[in-house]
Amino acid sequence: MDCQRAEAYVLDQLHQHLSPTLYYHGLHHTRDVVAQAESLAQAVGITDPEQLTLLRTAAFYHDAGFLTVYQGHEAAGCELARIVLPEFDYTPAQVDTICELIMATKVPQSPGDSPLAQVLCDADLDYLGRPDFWPISNSLRDELLARNLVADEASWQRLQLSFLTQHQYWTPAAVARRESEKQARVAEVQALVTGFE
Template sequence: MDINHEDTEVLLTAAWFHDTGFSKTYKDHEDESKVIANRFLNELEVNNDFIDKVCNCIDATKIPQCPTNALAEVLGGADIFHISNSHFFYRKPLLRREWEVFCDNKLVDLDWHKLNLEFLKKHHFRTAYSIKVLEQSKQEN
């Protein structure tokens, strides 16, 4: 995508931190991830513009995804990459179990499959790469 060095650093940093909030909470873990990233980056005296960009990218991993710029679109797509490959069928039962344990959300098989189908229908990849490379596989899934 011809991303410059600084934006690559933003994306990598956001990717490292985007799920760290799970260490504190399950629900809305992205908000906690931003707190953790902010605290760590401030300790390193990273400039606020960089930190804001990292936090914006982390926000893009919330479901439903609503990225506000190209960098956020990249991380959002990467975070949900698995819906476009065969790992989707491996991860579905794992996610189902995760929801049962952490959210007390138990669904019968038909409802679980309908939920996943709706998710696939509603999700839209946004980057040129993901539209070109990932969308067809997502549709097959």
């Protein structure tokens, strides 16, 4: 696997071709997910070099489907991975694993018992329990507003409350790092929703 070239390829594509109105799902989000995936993998004891490379590649490609579609971007990202990654010496089995990881991030997340998928899912939504929750969530609101997927602030906060209360972290490391702060955000969003009623 020539992961460096595979990563450089997708970073170049994201840099050049992502919509400027992907305020949340921009290149910054991909870079954040890669960093969080590496940190969580270390925390949960994943040390096998091939497994770590597959996780890292999946993190780089997990939102690459936004290059072509908005809804169903996970499947589109897998299509891109299946076309591109063999050129970088990924085997069919390795590409299958990467696609399984990407598809696990589709909301509602479904990582099953796969430690790699659990790590990627937790990395993808790490911000839910972080101090920078509000600016990041506001960027997602703006992205959805730009696509007429939410009508106004009240409907956005209701959607956000529903999402937060249904979300779960999958790895013990993410629970330990993020769950208590996420619960604080739930309370804050609940207060906002109550204020709209």
